[in-house]
Amino acid sequence: MWRYVLTCLLISSSALASPTIIKAAHLIDGVADRPRDGVAVLVDGDRIVAIGTVAELSAKQPGARVVDLGNATLLPGLIDAHTHVFLNDDVGPGVYDAILLKHSAAYRAIEATANARTALLYGFTSLRDLETEGAMYADVDLKTAIEHGVVPGPRMVVATRALAPTGMYPLRGYNWELAMPIGVQTIDGPEQARKAVREEIGFGADWIKFYADHGVYEGTADRPVRSIVNFTPAEAAAIVDEAHRLGVKVAAHANGWDGLDSALRAGVDSIEHGQGITDDLATRMVAQNVTWCPTMLAYQYAIKKLGSDPRGWMAAHHKAALARAMKRGVRIAFGTDAGAFPWSMNPAAEAKLMADAGMSPMAVIRAVTSVAGALLDPFCKPGSKVCAKSDVGVIAPGKHADLVAVGGDPLKDITELERVTWVMKAGVVWKGP
Numbered sequence: 370m371w372r373y374v375l376t377c378l379l380i381s382s383s384a385l386a387s388p389t390i391i392k393a394a395h396l397i398d399g400v401a402d403r404p405r406d407g408v409a410v411l412v413d414g415d416r417i418v419a420i421g422t423v424a425e426l427s428a429k430q431p432g433a434r435v436v437d438l439g440n441a442t443l444l445p446g447l448i449d450a451h452t453h454v455f456l457n458d459d460v461g462p463g464v465y466d467a468i469l470l471k472h473s474a475a476y477r478a479i480e481a482t483a484n485a486r487t488a489l490l491y492g493f494t495s496l497r498d499l500e501t502e503g504a505m506y507a508d509v510d511l512k513t514a515i516e517h518g519v520v521p522g523p524r525m526v527v528a529t530r531a532l533a534p535t536g537m538y539p540l541r542g543y544n545w546e547l548a549m550p551i552g553v554q555t556i557d558g559p560e561q562a563r564k565a566v567r568e569e570i571g572f573g574a575d576w577i578k579f580y581a582d583h584g585v586y587e588g589t590a591d592r593p594v595r596s597i598v599n600f601t602p603a604e605a606a607a608i609v610d611e612a613h614r615l616g617v618k619v620a621a622h623a624n625g626w627d628g629l630d631s632a633l634r635a636g637v638d639s640i641e642h643g644q645g646i647t648d649d650l651a652t653r654m655v656a657q658n659v660t661w662c663p664t665m666l667a668y669q670y671a672i673k674k675l676g677s678d679p680r681g682w683m684a685a686h687h688k689a690a691l692a693r694a695m696k697r698g699v700r701i702a703f704g705t706d707a708g709a710f711p712w713s714m715n716p717a718a719e720a721k722l723m724a725d726a727g728m729s730p731m732a733v734i735r736a737v738t739s740v741a742g743a744l745l746d747p748f749c750k751p752g753s754k755v756c757a758k759s760d761v762g763v764i765a766p767g768k769h770a771d772l773v774a775v776g777g778d779p780l781k782d783i784t785e786l787e788r789v790t791w792v793m794k795a796g797v798v799w800k801g802p
Contacts, residue, residue, distance in 0.1 A: 388413045388433035390426045391793070393443040393774055398764040399738035402731060404780065409435075410443065412770040415795035419766055436802070438774050438791060444734065445764050446494025446523075446771030446794060447786065448741035449716050451620075451641055451662040451704030454481040454488070455501045455508065458711040460671045466540055469503045469550045477504045481511055484712045485522030490800050491715050492789030494771035495524040495761045497704070497745060499578050499620055499641065500531035503552040509573035521799060524761065524771075526745050528620065529569045530554040532562070532579040532608060537599050553580065559607035562600075566611040577612040578641075581605065581621040582628025585644075587682060594645030594686050596625025605635035618748045624683070626650065633657060639744060641704065642668075644683040646690040651697035660744045662704025663691050665722040670710035691726040701728070702744045703737035717786040730780045737786065738762040770796040 392409040398420075411418040411426040411433065419429060427433060455477050459465040468477075481504070488496060501508050508527040515522040533553040540549040556565045566577055582596035600608070612619045618639070621632035626645040633640075633653050639660045640646075646654075646661070654661065665687055672678045694701060703723070705716040723733045742762020749756035760768045774791035791801030 388418070388430045389796075390423055390430075390433050390435045391438065391443065391772060392423055392435055393438040394440045395442040395778070396420075396764065397442060397444045397731075397734055397779070399445040399735060399742070399762050400765075404442065410764060410772065412772075412793070412796050415770050415797075417764060417766055417768050417770050420764065436798075438801075441774040441776055441790065442778060442785070443764070443772060443774050444779070445738040445742070445762050446769075446773055446792070447492045447717065447737050447789070448495040448497075448703060448745065448762055449488065449493050449705050449707060449737075450497040450639075450702045450741040450744050451664050451706050452488070452496045452498050452716070453500065453502060453706065453708030454484040454496070454498055454511065454712075455504045456708030457484060459502070459709055460674050465502075465552070469540060469552060474504055474507060477501075478507045478511065481507065482514070482520050482522070484708070485511060485515065485525070486520065487712045488707070488716070489521055489523050489792065489794065491717060492773040492786070492792050492800075493523050493716065494773070494792070494794040495526070495742070495745060495759075497526045497528075497576065497741075499528045499576070500553070501529060502708075503550055505530065506569075506572040506574075512573075523794070524769075526575040527573070528576040528578040529572060529574040530565075531622070532556050532565055532577070534599050534604070537583050538580060556604070559603050562604050562607040563611040566608060566615070566617075570612070570615050570617055574617065576618050576620055577608065578620045578622065579605070579608050581623040581632040581635075581637075582625055585624045585680065585683065588626065588645075592626040592645065592647060594625045594683060596623070596628045596645065598627050598631045600631065602631070602634060605631055609635045609637055613748060613750075616748045616750070633659065638748070639702070642706075643694075644668075644687045644690055646694050646699075648693060648697065651694045651699050654694070654699050655697060658700070660700045660702050660740070661694055662702050663687065663723070664704050664706040664709075664719075665691070665726070666714075666716065666719040667706030667709040669722065670714070688722075688726045691723065691728070695726075695728055695732070700740055700743075701732075701736050702741040703733070704741070715787045717789075718784075720783045720786045724783045730783045733783055734779060734786075770794075774801065
């Protein structure tokens with residue numbers, strides 16, 4: 370395995386830039402309702418050129434070599450829209466504290482590099498990494514190293530440092546005479562909010578993330594998951610307004626109804642976690658074109674690891690919220706909070722949790738491909754006639770040549786996504802024959 374990985378490190382895009390036809394028994398393009406059989410994909414360099422039969426593509430591009438994946442199902446490269454590559458399991462008393470207190474930035478960057486490579490070999494060719502948890506702007510460095518071919522990894526969209534007000538994020542509870550590290554950038558007031566957004570974008574943030582709430586507690590039947598709101602309306606609005614003014618999207622961590630309501634009033638682009646989503650909130654999310662990343666796997670992992678997780682009571686509400694949001698038409702993107710659980714666990718296990726909550730296998734596949742890909746599209750100012758695209762999450766001419774294959778049929782068994790056998794990113798094969 371290590372010899373194979375080291376060999377991959379030596380492969381350059383130019384070495385595999387010759388036209389290639391990828392053939393598999395079945396193709397799911399990330400958009401259509403049904404798979405297509407008997408078609409292949411023509412790749413030239415780092416882009417998809419055409420889709421058709423092998424005969425059609427060979428005629429279009431004489432001399433193209435053919436990669437035959439047999440009875441496999443070909444899909445767009447998988448996308449995890451909520452990860453933390455600078456974490457590798459932060460669940461349990463004192464675990465998160467030890468990460469910030471005992472691990473240097475250099476060590477954490479090395480670990481993040483290994484986690485990014487692991488994600489790629491699982492089949493995740495794109496990640497939206499939603500904050501470094503105290504590692505400052507090192508995610509920008511990792512993203513740059515991947516883009517320059519220094520290390521292997523997925524395409525990365527990064528958020529650098531998340532935002533929270535004073536006292537609302539660890540580390541807390543230590544001797545007040547000690548200056549302890551904090552896992553976020555602390556801001557208070559609208560002007561500090563705007564300055565922090567400018568700083569993060571200046572240092573390379575593609576997204577801005579803020580913590581809309583904390584202190585989750587059980588509510589009533591109509592609002593079962595409640596929370597304490599972190600920012601004043603003026604502060605939250607300033608974060609979103611400044612980010613959007615500068616052409617960057619905003620993600621909000623929000624568990625309870627109160628935090629969700631606050632984030633939606635501020636005008637965020639995505640909601641993370643969202644156990645407290647109710648029918649009224651779901652309706653507002655649809656109207657505001659807000660995407661949701663449920664991240665169910667992280668919470669399930671915490672319950673399993675700790676046996677009795679203080680937040681375990683939210684699990685049933687999480688599942689119910691997903692069913693409720695799906696029924697209302699909320700755009701649901703695949704996101705796992707990977708890093709909150711160890712990277713030895715395949716994040717694709719989130720797919721089964723989504724299916725168990727009522728999503729069809731094809732809806733789950735779209736969530737982990739085209740829906741997540743659309744979320745990664747750059748911010749589009751209202752009224753703009755020309756909007757940039759991420760070009761990921763779909764198998765179509767002109768899109769990035771990010772493709773994966775599984776041996777079975779994921780429409781019959783969604784756990785096939787946990788067994789990716791072949792990975793191509795930007796026209797380079799990183800796993801498989």
